[in-house]
Amino acid sequence: MAAPVNDSMPATGTGHGGVRPRRVALFLSCAVDFAMPRAGTAAQRILEAMGIEVVVPPAQSCCGQVALNSGHTGPARMLSRHWVDTFAPFDAVVSPSGSCVATVHHGIQRLAEEGWADEAREVAGRTWELTQFLAEYGADLPMALDARVAWHDSCHMLRTLGEKESPRTVLQRIEGLELHEVADSESCCGFGGTFATKFPELSCTMADRKLRTAAEADLTYLVSADPGCLLHLGGRAENTAARVPTIHIAELVLQAMDGSPATTGRVQP
Known part of the structure; x- marks a missing residue:
């Protein structure tokens, strides 16, 4: 039986700041990848114009949002764990999908289990929605x-x-x-x-x-x-x-x- 969703776990904050990252991972999201790829390309070009090295991890996958919202906690947890493992090596993660970043900050935290919950919170703390990153560093x-x-x-x-x-x-x-x-x-x-x-x-x-x-x-x-x-x-x-x-x-x-x-x-x- 799949472990229950941890509704008692506090969500991560969205406070960012500090020195601008020199290297970021671009988290595209499923919708951008399959239906709106030019938005992902635009995000990459904007970040590169800021002098930032952009990496698009080939192993990235769904963050688990769709499965979680549909009540399928087992598949959602599996996808979330893979997402955390994929983006953990990066100092910053930027995405052109507000809803997916919301899932990273909140949904994944509800799914995370002992053994990877701390890492999930740490990665979420380094994850930005695109306009958050531009508002902070793109003046x-x-x-x-x-x-x-x-x-x-x-x-x-x-x-x-x-x-x-x-x-x-x-x-x-x-x-x-x-x-x-x-x-x-x-x-x-x-x-x-x-x-x-x-x-x-x-x-x-x-x-x-x-x-x-x-x-x-x-x-x-x-x-x-x-x-x-x-x-x-x-x-x-x-x-x-x-x-x-x-x-x-x-x-x-x-x-x-x-x-x-x-x-x-x-x-x-």
Whole structure:
């Protein structure tokens, strides 16, 4: 029988800081790897532009989020242990997936057992969501883009990881960019992993409501750091009257840095 989830274990903090790491491991996440690879490439190029050596560990796998959220603690624990073993050798880990970083900081800590729990907490303490890392160390990045954007706060990044300010800090550094705060920036888009497949009507209704609000704001892009949310919102935008381009913040930042054309946006303005 699989060991129970340890709900009593305190979650790791998200406090970072100190000297900028010279070498980081890039944790892509399943969604970026399989469905949004350009966001991963953009994250790597941004970090390298900061003078950082970026390593993409070939042994990396799922962090266990999907299995854990579906109640499959045994497979989730196996994946989590492998994730910790893979990234333990690195001084810092950066990921373009807010929900996966939330899992590293909280979900894996609930799964960790005696023998690797301390290592899991230590690795989590060195793991950053991309905008957290850029907010801390990327103030000197030259960025300019004529655009009007809104930020979508994904549930896991906002409510589990507790991160709201870092992406806004990064966006506000982009010369010429207007950050528009929509009224429902913190509302769920309806993705929720398997929620979208179990309750498709409700999931689509939630996405359509968010897209209508974004369309009324006359945005160049709706921006987020969670690939799942972007895939869901982008897919609904293609199938509704809401012509709202979606984009991962890594691609937006890269576009602001060197004029690279955006490719994550699912609907062209």
